[in-house]
Amino acid sequence: MRKTTLDKDLKKVGRLQAATAELSRQLAMPSLAGVFLLAVGVFATVGAAHGPLGVYLIFGALVAGYLALNIGANDVANNMGPAVGGKALSMVAALAIAAVCETAGAVLAGGDVVSTISKGIITPPAGMAATDFIKVMMAALFCAAVWINLATVLGAPVSTTHAIVGAVLGAAIAAVGPDVVAWPVIGEIVASWVISPLMGAVIAAAMLAFIKWAILFREDRVTAARRWVPFLMALMAGVFALYLLTKGLQRIWRPSDATTWVLTCLAFAAAWGGAVPWVRARSHGMENRRKDVSGLFVPPLIVAAGLLSFAHGANDVANAAGPLAAIAAAVESGATAQAQVALPMWILVIGALGISLGLALFGPRLIRTVGEQITKMDSMRAYCVALSAAVTVLTASAMGLPVSSTHIAVGGVFGVGLLREALTNRGLRRRAAASAPVPLRASETNLTPEDALRRLVKREKRRLVRRRHAWSIAAAWVVTVPASALLAGLLYLGLNLVIGR
Template identity: 25%
Template sequence: MSAALLTLIVIVALALIFDFINGFHDTANAIATSVATRVLTPTQAITMSAVLNIVGALTGTAVAKTISRDIVSPEIAGNLTLVGAALVSAIVWNLFTWWRGIPSSSSHALVFSLVGAGVAAGGWGSIVPKGVVKTLQGLLFSPVLGFLVPIVLMFLLLWLVVRHLSPRTVTRVFRPLQIFSAAFMAFSHGGNDAQKTMGIITLALGAYLGTTLNTVPLWVILAAATAMGIGTATGGWRIIRTMGFKVVELRPIDGFVAELSAASIIETASRLGIPVSTTHVISSAIMGVGTTKGYKKVKWQVAGRIVSAWIFTIPTCMLLGWLCFKAATLF
């Protein structure tokens, strides 16, 4: 077995490990609200989320193509060490934030680890502005929309429906609707997040073959979808507690609005090939729903910790990616 083939196998294994970690790290995105409102038991929520993450991951490759072609230039994309360094960096950051119970972005950890490793390998000129700008636009606009859309939707529901019903009836009506919204959230999560791993493996395959692959191989899609599903099935209880119980007290109608809004935004981004953070979107949506109850109903100190993680993920992962690449080239 050649050294290049062995390196490729290691990178594919690392990518699937990242996908697995991404699954349990981001389980909270799809199920925290439905668990918090007791619409689903934890076991039911995780099982549903795992299955629909797999289904969602099979529905497109636009985000994967952005990761594989539009972040680092083709001239250095053939460097397998670069890809491996980016994966190690993203895995380290994901495990750290999971351990601390911080809902950070696995997506931006991977993208900006790739940027950091790319800079280490070829300087700033090796970075493709198109993909990075697209990612930054997603970073900026998706949380804003995630915050504003549920506010508008909640007020519409309150005006059109809720004011005519008793609180008990509202709960009875929105409990099954929240199951649908949680399912949609899990589906959209798989559709965006698993594609990052598909993109990284495709990038590594192209590097090994000495070309740029324009399509994602079927086995890559299936492998990434399965790893994401298995990771999701293991759960991520530290982050579930933060997302579901520590930001704002939720009712079924609140969970329905937050999940439906977030999933719609994520699904749109996936079709446009924009790698967004599902964590950013759903946590913003939960905060948006919370503000409709009154400013003081949201635990802004916890929200501040979440926002801090968003801010630190980009520079930290760029530095980690850079360091991992430099460390790898010493051996």
């Protein structure tokens, strides 16, 4: 009796300790974020421009830091989610790799010149006062951050680029009117809601289908893997070399087209030459099982996740840093910023550190959503999603189509899941057709054999993709631009009431 009572008491103490640890962690996360924002405020205060507009730069830096935290919490999950879901990386390892690569991409390859009006969606009139322009940028920064924060809490991966574009759009309309907006650009953004996920899904599914037919559906999977895995690793090396040369390294090097293609081919050849002996050594004595063959995709998947994070840091740091750079330019000159302004290193550092810290503190939830809660992942499926992200961006850029990296990654996850589901249910139908007789329920005794078979397949049909996530994520995508625009427009009007013109 005493032992039983003691065991119960120990279990209660254990649960209390676990609850206390979880509560402490929940309290520590916003506290650390607050410390970061405090440091940003102090940093901006010391380095702020002198004069009556200097206070705007301080508040702008605080809001940009808040936006960077939310970009890290939401956007980076798309690169690391499949790798974590496929068990190629632990959550801690994924966070560490992403933090290092995001920071390196932002600081080393972040744009030295950025569009201060966020993708050219508005053109401020020549006579617009510097204070009005600054309020537009501040309202856009803050409301984009609020919307991304809300989406993260709800577990919905959204496009941070679309959030900042919508916020700039709404604040500009409130400040000047609808004539200031480049509406064709907005049309392209709306088109990307369909283009991005569909392209990501099709390319990822096509890659997975090739792997299945070339390797997994063969009688000797190990021999097939020795033939095709080196090619797939070389393909990934070539694609990512092209991706980084054209999208991720523009700040530090802009090679010619001929140089780009030569380096891409060299990366492909070098990877293939190194992968052949590596795969042969790893596959020596390997069992002819799917799980063992899938393990060959783990190293290239980890490299791909890191490279995607590097490219994301190089490109998307401008979502937080661009409007802040516009505010800094307007504060310094006392006039509306030009369409292109230099991006100071201190602003890049704020964006890079904010993205990395936001990922570490708040990113795990979205990583699990993308990597685990939509469909079951393994290293092969995650490899297909990662390669699809790079191929889709390159293909869309060549075709002049606007795409979102967030939408591509999520579309790729759905693509591999739906292909698995289709193949699984096709096999079910084939096995059911080969079996006789078809098991019937009491209500199905009057059915023809064909109808009975159809009922059986429908009854046993497997769902390998959670549809509810598809609808909630799609709704968040569609609402992002108008919601952030509405919030920013209202905030701009509120700032006018408080600060005045």
